[in-house]
Amino acid sequence: MTLAPLRRAGLVVTAALAALLALATPAAAHGADAPDGTDYRAEVTAIGPARPGLTARMVEAGARLELTNRTGRDVEVMGYSGEPYLRIGPGGVYENTRSPATYLNRTIAGDTQLPPEADPAAPPEWRRVADGPSAQWHDQRTLWLESTPPPRVSADPTRQQRIRDWVVPLRAGDQTIEVRGTLDWLPPPDAYPWWVAATLGFLVIGAAGLVPGGTAPGVRALRAVGALLALGGAATVTFTVGRVLDAGAEGVGGVLLGLLGAQVWTLLTGLGAVAAGGYALARRGAADFTLALAGACLTLFAGLGNLAVLSRSVVPVAGPAVLARVTVVLVLASGAGAVAAGVLRLHTAARLARATPPPRRPRLAEERPTLGGGQRRAAVRGSKP
Structure with missing residues (x-):
């Protein structure tokens, strides 16, 4: 990959995130009175x-x-x-x-x-x-x-x-x-250990982007990041269902209506992360870019959007509050780690492309210089003993 495609990839990521933010704003406003957490x-x-x-x-x-x-x-x-x-x-x-x-x-x-x-x-x-x-x-x-x-x-x-x-x-x-x-x-929990766990997870997953992509370890690192991103996406889907249940949804129909309401963009973000993780596991050509894009969306909409869960004692999710905090930490670590790994791999590929000289093309017969009549006679005389 050359530098120009890398710039284009960055523009695409920026445009996609801006569009998702614009589309997600009405959905967030629709459920604005549903707190992200309270004490x-x-x-x-x-x-x-x-x-x-x-x-x-x-x-x-x-x-x-x-x-x-x-x-x-x-x-x-x-x-x-x-x-x-x-x-x-x-x-x-x-x-x-x-x-x-x-x-x-x-x-x-x-x-x-x-x-x-x-x-x-x-x-x-x-x-x-x-x-x-x-x-x-x-x-x-x-x-x-x-x-x-x-x-x-x-x-x-x-x-x-x-x-x-x-x-x-x-x-x-x-x-x-x-x-x-x-x-x-209810006294709020200490958010510091959860932030430490999320940061360590981000560093470990992001470090996979330092492994050269064209090697067997690089392939394994790509698959590992893809698997963890898919796990983060599945955790996002589970978390979203938990929010819908806590909002009073009953039965399959009620849960589906809730998911297609104010929570639809978070749900789509989780499903997109699962798909991007599967894409990376299949070693597709654009897997690095896909990991970075899906990881950014997961971090923004499912991770940063639910930070209050880490520091509030009562969370808007059905089930134990500790499980909700573990889920948010997993989402943050896998999403931000996938962004780091994808960007590092894209940067490494661009740097190698700049450092590798293009292969020399053999000269074709019609490109060889043609000798004139005098030059041919001089060459013949010069070749006689």
Whole structure:
């Protein structure tokens, strides 16, 4: 590879990353209220009095409260002034456009400006917003909305502490029901060991790019980087599925819809890394460039986009938080390592191409000089003894 193709490869990488960033921005904004991690754990502890078919849980790392009503009768969620806010039942989910909670609960910060028609004392005006028996919303009663922790947490942030018990009132006909829960502070983990692990993995994988590409060790190094990149891509897919499950998706159909929603670009990044790793394992001609491009996308969108997992105690992924941190470390190490290895191999190939002189082309018969008549006679006389 000469220097010009190397420059073109760099331009292609830059253009591809810019395009992916532009396309990924709307998807990220769509799920902007789903936190990447938090140190506040909100949990539902009970529904009382219990009713068969009525369940509640926290989703998206505690950012939203989900209520599912399969009782066959409508259940109303009460707003912050005791007004009807949501109605969930056999006919779907309806919101009261006169309730201030309808607008305040659209963001996790609760800072939406109220329209003039918002009046908790006015008769409800119901608007259908969803099918099915479930609704999810940001409920300020379950969240800590301040930018700083409570004073007692600031005094001792290394200890788990109960911030408050909370209640969200419901109404079913003339019966009052309560969703009860807790909000706790969990000390954040030390992110330093995870960063050390990611850095060491990056250095080890990137060092494979120093092995000469045309040798048997170079082929093995290429395959090893490809296998690790494919592993990082598979970890990204697993992590993405875990986020969708934590957001409340149920069943295969629900998971697929979640993957094709706000998480679609992270999913495609993981699948692309798996494909690029397989391409390198097959020793294709452009494997070095493919490794660099796929590794850059994996690092940006699946690694750096989930850094909060390393330093937050509650993560938006189904399963143990430690497993989520191991996954992010693997993604960072394999992605950044593949970038380093691919770029080093491309640079080495370009340097060798510049240092190797082109082979000398044999002169053709028609390119040899032609002697004139006098030159031929002189040459003949000179050849006689």
